[in-house]
Each structure stands twice: as structure tokens, then as C-alpha cells.
Amino acid sequence: MKTIIYKWVLMVLYTLLIGSLLVSCNKKTTPNVIKSNESFYINDYADVLLNATLWTILDYSIELYDDSSVQEYQDLNIDGAQIVVLTYQSQLGDINTTEIFNSWGIGKNDLGLLIVLFIDSEKNYQELVVEIGDKTSEYLSAFEASNMVDTYFNNPDINPLDIDLRLISLYFAYVEFFYMNIYDYDSYDYQSFYDEYLENQYTYFGKLPTENDDFFYNMPIWLWIIIIIFLPNAFIPLVFISSGRGFRISGGGGRSRGYWFKK
């Protein structure tokens, strides 16, 4: 009799554990906040950017984070700068860029910058929002960031329809600003990086790490339930395998006080 009760208690506890894990997996976020993808730095949800643009932003943002994470900057509490790009097929009021910035935690020590491109249903560029992290704003004012948008993103020498080149032009300008003004680099070879991008703009470099098929991530909830019922002993190992898989970059916990502007 005792054994039966013991088994029932164990089963209830096990069910509760699994239930709580499933609930946490499906935790609903605030409606106007979207999740970052696993590349973190480039979130092309509107599906409008070229492959070379995605790779360029991913590579140079990782490099910026690594370069800014050396001991010298850790001692000054200015390590871990992150610049993130998001394209979204929607209008400005539909998503809250400040909540996105804060939920993604862009930039360690609040040294983050978020560039959001709003795209319409015809895949045309609508407007741009630049959200500046709390500490970043001590170096980069909205005034200056806005002038950089005018100079680089709205550069009359760039075809207005070439949203990739306009974005890269602005992106490198912000990266240069971080290196030169926050990390006191003597120089930053903006032009050579820009030229290199121009040479490779239409080259396909392969899928981003996040675009690779991810069986566990895409596994439907009903399949998880079947595993729980028929293969309960396999459930916990599968959860660990799926959570520890592949490529994943995350934010440094940075915050924004809502210091953003649109152009």
C-alpha cells in the first residue's frame, strides 16, 4: 500500500515538474516585445536584408563586443558594447523599442545601441528608430546620432532604395563612433570596411547560424507531450540537449531609459 502511495506521489511530483518546465518554455512575453533570434545582433524579421548584410553586421558586432571586453575596459566599467539591428514589418507604435532593448539586455554596462528599421507590407522601408542605451547616451546624444543618420543613412550618394547599403553605411558609422569615442581608438578604417562590403554585397556566404534547421527549437508541443507520456525517462535529457544546443549569443543586461528618436 505504501509503495503505491509513494509511486503516486512521485508521479504527481514528476508531472508538476514537467508541467512547470513546459509552462516556462511557453512563457508569454509582453505583446509588443519580440524575442531576439539566436544571432542576437541581427534580427531580420522583415526578411529584407541581403545575406552579406546579415553576416557583416553579425561579424562586426561580435568583433566590437570582443574588442570592448578586454581587461582595460572592464576596469573602467565600459566593457561589452553591443550594437543590434532589427528589421520589423510593422509600424512604430506596434512594438515598444524600449521594452525590446531592455528585455534583450543590449550592451553590458548599458553600452548598447539598437537600430530598428520599420518595413511595410510591400517590403519597402518606412522609418528608422535609434534607441540609445543608458550609458551610451553619455557618449552619443540623440542630436549626434540623428546627424549621423542624416549623413550616412540618408547619404544622397546612395540609392535610396538600396536599404542594405544605407544600413551598412550607418552601422559602420556607429561602430566607428564606439571605437573612437568610447574606447579611444586612434583610428577606425571605416572606408575599407565599407568598400569590402560593397565588393561582397551580393555574395551569398551561407546561412547564418540561426537559420540552420533546429529540430528541438521547432518541435511542436504535442510531440513533447507524447515524449512525456511514452518516454518519460527521455524527457529530462532531451530538455538539456535542446537547451544546450548550437549557437547562441545573448545581451549583456543593458538598459535604456527610453532615449530614442525616429527619422
Next chain:
Amino acid sequence: MKKIIMFPIFIAAVVLIILGIIWINAYNGEVTRNNLIEKNRGDVHAALGSRYDKVLAFIDAIEGADTTVTNYLNIIKEARTAFAEAIDNGDIIEADAEAGTIDSTFVTLLAYMEDNPASYNTVSLYAGFMSEFSAATNVVLNTIGKFNESVMSYNNHIQKFTNNMFLANKEPYATYSITNYNATLPTFN
């Protein structure tokens, strides 16, 4: 006999303990939420002060303005000084009143300048200033949103049963009015 006497005492003790826990929870919850409101109010005033510094920078950049614009600018400058003094003196009501004056006048000023381009065509780099004001306004809106959330949490806490039995003497806070804040300020383009 002894058991008969002990039972009501036990029940009374349990009731007293439960009441004590409810009272402690209500009191501590009120203190925590009140402190959060004070902190968020400070953030709102800091954000407003920062924004008004930028308003002054904008005013300094306006050259050759007409009489109407000059009058608006003088109202803003005087209210800015009064706001800073009220904050220094801890006079929140006065500070909020001056904040209302600055913001309503500033929005009126922008609207006037939008309708009368000749008044602002000497303003250099106005697009950058507009982005700066817009960003500073968004910061204020964000802090006001957080303040209002903390006010709602406080008001709910003191009005909910059973907290209302212990906190009947506590007054609910009023939320910040954001009528003078547009999501984006008028643009000149």
C-alpha cells in the same frame, strides 16, 4: 476542563497571529510601494530637468525670433528657473506646475514655429535638435509610465481587502497627467 479553557485561547492566538501577519504584510507593502513612488517621482523630475536643459540649448540657438516667439521663450526660461528652484526646495506641487507651464508653452512654441517658418529659419541644425527633444521626451514619457505603474500598484494595495482595514488612513496617489506630451514632438519637415 483544562482542555476546554485552552482551546479558545489557542483559537484567539491563531487569529491574532493571522491578523498580525496581515497587518505586517499590509504595512510593509505600503512602505515598499510608497518608496518606489518617491524614487520614480525623482526619476521623472530628473528626466524633466534634463529635457529642459535641452530646451534651453534650443532656445540659445534661436536667433532673430519674432515677438511672439520671444515671449514664449521668456515664459519657458522663467518657468525653467522656477522649476529648478522648486526641485531644490522639495516643493513637488510647484515643480509639477512649472513643468506643466514649460511643456505646454514649448509645444505651443513648436506649433507656432511650424505654422510660421520665417520665425525659425535661422535655427541651425534644427533636425538634430528635434531628435534630441524627441528622445528626451521619450525618456520623460518612460519615467512617467513607470511612476504611474507604481502609483497604480500603491493604490491597488491600499484599497484591496484586507489591506484597506489597516490602511484606511492612507490616501491614494494621483497619476501624472501626460497631456502635454506627444509621443513625438511636431516636426518641421
